[in-house]
Amino acid sequence: EADIYQTPRYLVIGTGKKITLECSQTMGHDKMYWYQQDPGMELHLIHYSYGVNSTEKGDLSSESTVSRIRTEHFPLTLESARPSHTSQYLCASSDSRGTGGSGANVLTFGAGSRLTVL
Amino acid sequence: AQTVTQSQPEMSVQEAETVTLSCTYDTSESNYYLFWYKQPPSRQMILVIRQEAYKQQNATENRFSVNFQKAAKSFSLKISDSQLGDTAMYFCAFMKQGAQKLVFGQGTRLTINP
Numbered sequence: 001e002a003d004i005y006q007t008p009r010y011l012v013i014g015t016g017k018k019i020t021l022e023c024s025q026t027m028g029h030d031k032m033y034w035y036q037q038d039p040g041m042e043l044h045l046i047h048y049s050y051g052v053n054s055t056e057k058g059d060l061s062s063e064s065t066v067s068r069i070r071t072e073h074f075p076l077t078l079e080s081a082r083p084s085h086t087s088q089y090l091c092a093s094s095d096s097r098g099t100g101g102s103g104a105n106v107l108t109f110g111a112g113s114r115l116t117v118l
Numbered sequence: 119a120q121t122v123t124q125s126q127p128e129m130s131v132q133e134a135e136t137v138t139l140s141c142t143y144d145t146s147e148s149n150y151y152l153f154w155y156k157q158p159p160s161r162q163m164i165l166v167i168r169q170e171a172y173k174q175q176n177a178t179e180n181r182f183s184v185n186f187q188k189a190a191k192s193f194s195l196k197i198s199d200s201q202l203g204d205t206a207m208y209f210c211a212f213m214k215q216g217a218q219k220l221v222f223g224q225g226t227r228l229t230i231n232p
Contacts, residue, residue, distance in 0.1 A: 031218050043209070043222045050218070058219075090163065096218050105151050105213055107220055109163035 003027050006091050006110035013081055014118050021076045021113045023091035032074040033107065035090040036060060043090060049074055050096070081117040089113045120145045122212050122223035130229040131200055138185075139195045139226050141210030149215040152186065152193045157225075158206040166208070169193065197228075205230045 004025040013019055025032065030051050035043040035058075045058030049068040063085070064078050074093075078085055092107040121144045131137045143152070154166040169177045169186050176184050181201075185194045197204055210223040 033219070035222075040207070040225070040227065042224045043220075045219060045221075048219060059221075092163075094218060105218065106153075106165055106168060109155075111162040 004108050004110040006113050010114050012116045017081050019078050023074045024072050025093045029093035029095045031094045031096050033092045034076050037088045083117045086117050120212050120221045124223035124226050126226045128227045132231050136198050139208050141193045143191050143212050147214050151213045153211040154195045155209045156206045200230045202230050
């Protein structure tokens with residue numbers, strides 16, 4: 001079992017509400033990521049972090065924000081949810097310090113948070 | 119920017135058959151990594167197989183193997199003796215060396231029928 005946890009797994013919320021999707025990993029990985037995935041479709045990187053106090057926007061523009069205050073924790077926040085935010089959000093982590101082997105550059109994914117905004 | 123293309127949105131085979139999923143990519147990089155990830159229905163994404171671009175030998179993991187053609191920028195996945203548990207979305211992904219960011223293809227929905 002992967003040691004990366006996302007909560008909530010499912011969330012249905014009304015327009016205008018503030019939501020935070022939690023992501024925690026116990027592997028000590030330095031890099032963490034948020035991907036957005038619409039049903040049956042490809043994943044798009046929306047945020048990533050290379051370490052504590054480091055956050056960057058990904059390839060797909062998103063109104064969400066992230067923070068990385070602790071190595072193991074990478075929450076994603078939407079200040080005012082809208083129906084267009086309805087999607088699945090996948091958190092992942094990786095260890096960039098590996099110098100090779102089968103684990104290098106491999107992302108470990110959480111189970112995902114499926115958000116529905118009414 | 120790198121792009122990854124999976125031209126087969128859906129595939130369906132009978133149990134125990136062999137199936138090949140296609141993937142092509144576009145990059146100007148010479149050093150990179152390629153991956154196949156599997157996403158079973160309502161379950162988390164897991165790594166199936168990984169290939170370093172500098173290695174000529176095709177990666178294999180039990181029933182899973184790849185056909186890596188660097189010049190053609192092709193990276194297909196072959197699943198031998200397919201099992202019901204192989205039913206999933208399969209994503210091909212690219213990572214530039216040193217980038218630590220994955221770029222995904224559109225995915226192929228594979229169904230293994232009993």
